[in-house]
Amino acid sequence: xxxxxxxxxxxxxxxxxxxxxxxxxxxxxxxxxxxxxxxxxxxxxxxxxxxxxxxxxxxxxxxxxxxxxxxxxxxxxxxxxxxxxxxxxxxxxxxxxxxxxxxxxxxxxxxxxxxxxxxxxxxxxxxxxxxxxxxxxxxxxxxxxxxxxxxxxxxxxxxxxxxxxxxxxxxxxxxxxxxxxxx
Amino acid sequence: xxxxxxxxxxxxxxxxxxxxxxxxxxxxxxxxxxxxxxxxxxxxxxxxxxxxxxxxxxxxxxxxxxxxxxxxxxxxxxxxxxxxxxxxxxxxxxxxxxxxxxxxxxxxxxxxxxxxxxxxxxxxxxxxxxxxxxxxxxxxxxxxxxxxxxxxxxxxxxxxxxxxxxxxxxxxxxxxxxxxxxx
Numbered sequence: 116x117x118x119x120x121x122x123x124x125x126x127x128x129x130x131x132x133x134x135x136x137x138x139x140x141x142x143x144x145x146x147x148x149x150x151x152x153x154x155x156x157x158x159x160x161x162x163x164x165x166x167x168x169x170x171x172x173x174x175x176x177x178x179x180x181x182x183x184x185x186x187x188x189x190x191x192x193x194x195x196x197x198x199x200x201x202x203x204x205x206x207x208x209x210x211x212x213x214x215x216x217x218x219x220x221x222x223x224x225x226x227x228x229x230x231x232x233x234x235x236x237x238x239x240x241x242x243x244x245x246x247x248x249x250x251x252x253x254x255x256x257x258x259x260x261x262x263x264x265x266x267x268x269x270x271x272x273x274x275x276x277x278x279x280x281x282x283x284x285x286x287x288x289x290x291x292x293x294x295x296x297x298x
Numbered sequence: 299x300x301x302x303x304x305x306x307x308x309x310x311x312x313x314x315x316x317x318x319x320x321x322x323x324x325x326x327x328x329x330x331x332x333x334x335x336x337x338x339x340x341x342x343x344x345x346x347x348x349x350x351x352x353x354x355x356x357x358x359x360x361x362x363x364x365x366x367x368x369x370x371x372x373x374x375x376x377x378x379x380x381x382x383x384x385x386x387x388x389x390x391x392x393x394x395x396x397x398x399x400x401x402x403x404x405x406x407x408x409x410x411x412x413x414x415x416x417x418x419x420x421x422x423x424x425x426x427x428x429x430x431x432x433x434x435x436x437x438x439x440x441x442x443x444x445x446x447x448x449x450x451x452x453x454x455x456x457x458x459x460x461x462x463x464x465x466x467x468x469x470x471x472x473x474x475x476x477x478x479x480x481x
Contacts, residue, residue: 166372171475236449237438246434247425247431250429250430254419257419264456267449267480268452268455269452270451275447275476276447277476291458293480297452
């Protein structure tokens with residue numbers, strides 16, 4: 116059954132997550148909204164349902180097999196072996212919604228062919244074309260999602276940046292006020 | 299004299315900033331570190347010296363002239379009319395340190411020729427090549443700065459994403475644990 120569950124759900128139900136009651140995570144967000152002198156944006160953060168600590172743990176676990184060359188959950192999404200909510204697709208690029216969104220709009224943009232791009236740190240000159248296509252696709256996604264007036268693109272490379280799947284992916288986030296610093 | 303002051307300093311001394319005592323901003327960060335159950339990463343955030351609210355105000359102000367086509371502070375940096383700490387430079391791209399860093403390493407990567415790219419939302423198919431060059435330059439910057447094992451790239455497009463200079467730029471951040479959500 117696990118193979119039918121999109122990756123974000125798998126991450127949500129990691130052993131680490133189960134060891135940290137959900138209410139604690141929610142409480143963190145409430146405290147955050149009270150203390151950071153940003154009441155409006157923070158009150159609009161029902162999308163932040165997982166503590167950063169969980170994300171860091173997931174990223175550390177993922178990094179252990181980063182260079183193995185093994186397929187990731189994204190291969191199953193590309194091959195339509197597991198379902199995803201596709202926002203945009205062309206010959207080179209696939210964009211689908213993150214199931215654990217951190218904003219009203221949260222879409223992942225990936226190259227269909229990984230071709231060595233497990234992470235941005237592995238980019239070489241030969242990747243220039245696909246890197247440009249990915250960034251342009253992020254704009255197309257923003258347009259399709261109606262957030263062209265305000266959106267953030269984020270790329271995490273490596274465990275300390277919270278990368279949890281070793282297939283290069285761009286996060287496109289919008290639909291709420293984004294804060295600073297960016298995590 | 300103002301023209302000699304790099305843009306981040308100008309933003310630091312905006313009227314909005316002056317209206318909010320510095321100690322309040324620091325207190326926010328302390329409260330944040332106590333409440334978000336992430337003591338280690340948050341204690342390592344001495345770089346977050348400006349409240350997100352200030353960034354949002356700066357972004358709103360900048361958006362008012364976003365489509366004017368007027369030069370930005372980046373033109374003066376490209377032309378070496380005002381100083382910057384350059385990390386990487388080639389024919390098409392310039393990378394220099396953000397003077398208001400949000401991490402031990404915080405570098406901005408920009409196209410030397412704006413060519414309509416005031417923001418990522420304005421990207422067209424013709425921009426594919428430079429978009430790829432910018433993203434690849436971000437990797438080169440991470441390599442030069444010794445953070446190839448973990449870094450985050452962030453692009454803000456529009457006021458709700460905290461874009462404050464209307465010349466497309468990529469933030470490259472690293473040297474500390476990055477948190478989630480990304481702002």
